[in-house]
Amino acid sequence: MSKRRRKAPLPKEPVRCEIETLSHDGRGIARADGKTQFVDGALPGETVMAKMVGSRSRFDELRTLEVLESAPERQQPPCEFADLCGGCSLQHMSPDAQIQFKENTLREHFAHFGGIEPEQWVEPMRSPDSLGYRRKARLGVRYVKARESVLVGFREKRNSFLTDIDQCLVLDPRIGERIEPLRALLHDMQAYNRIPQVEVACGDDAAAMVFRNMDDLVPEDYEKLIRFGQEHELHIYLQPKGPDTVHRIWPESPGRDQERLSYRMD
Incomplete structure (x- = not known):
């Protein structure tokens, strides 16, 4: 019986990441040495220092430690638990940018999974407040x-x-x-x-x-x-x-x- 191969330890030093776009779940996407990096807390156009928190054969997972160059859409998260809590993942993004991201993701899902392009898109429904909207x-x-x-x-x-x-x-x-x-x-x-x-x-x-x-x-x-x-x-x-x-x-x-x-x- 072959022994299970041990996983290599994750690098302890922060990694510099240049964010290209967002994944469907709101993580920044960067690339290094032909490998995809998913970076929590990062936005497109940003350069960040991030800590490696997971590694797979085709991608790495990282968490933002420091924003070196910020995007215009970045805001200070209003919730003190935003960095840790998994209840929501986009509080570092402005409300308007969040809505646009969610609409773009829906468009992509229609096209990718259903092969559908709606004839008309209505304006997004907005809450009067950017907080307290989840029911x-x-x-x-x-x-x-x-x-x-x-x-x-x-x-x-x-x-x-x-x-x-x-x-x-x-x-x-x-x-x-x-x-x-x-x-x-x-x-x-x-x-x-x-x-x-x-x-x-x-x-x-x-x-x-x-x-x-x-x-x-x-x-x-x-x-x-x-x-x-x-x-x-x-x-x-x-x-x-x-x-x-x-x-x-x-x-x-x-x-x-x-x-x-x-x-x-x-």
């Missing part, structure tokens, strides 16, 4: 025994660890401003280590949290969830198994039709 997300929940604490957040970039956040500026404020109260709630529940995720969704008139409970909740936890919903004006749902088991516990509802969230697209 749906899945938040990870994890109890860290070494810290004796519950973490709530998105996975770190290129990592399975959760980012320890206390707010999210991109989420609708009805959810984004309640990350820390949500963490405190979960930490105080008997099921603190049996709820691996909380899905959130916002309509025009209501916002909801769906708790994925792996076990039946004790009455005390059930009441804590209801009080949380009352205090923060949130609809509270449980999901003990698959998607078809999702049901609302607050406010009480007379039927499924009354549980739906909705929003307008003007």
Whole structure:
């Protein structure tokens, strides 16, 4: 039996990268010695110093350490967790540039995967604010025994660890401003280590949290969830198994039709 070949250690010295374009997931693309480099936190036209964080036979993965020459579209990320959190990847890009990038990516996907060129493109729908526009997300929940604490957040970039956040500026404020109260709630529940995720969704008139409970909740936890919903004006749902088991516990509802969230697209 042949021995598994050991991976060569990654270079410790920063690498100079000249960014040509963006990948579909928002990473800068550079090239060196015929090999593609995907660089987190870099924009087209920029020259950056970056740290190697991964290497494959056909490409390398890097993280920007320093911007030597910046692009006009660069901005200071408004979120303090932007460099670590994987919830969003373009906060270093201006809002207008983000929208243009997303439209270009959609055009490319239509052409590449569907062979389609739409006859007409309508103007992008824009949020009144460049923050607080995201209405749906899945938040990870994890109890860290070494810290004796519950973490709530998105996975770190290129990592399975959760980012320890206390707010999210991109989420609708009805959810984004309640990350820390949500963490405190979960930490105080008997099921603190049996709820691996909380899905959130916002309509025009209501916002909801769906708790994925792996076990039946004790009455005390059930009441804590209801009080949380009352205090923060949130609809509270449980999901003990698959998607078809999702049901609302607050406010009480007379039927499924009354549980739906909705929003307008003007």
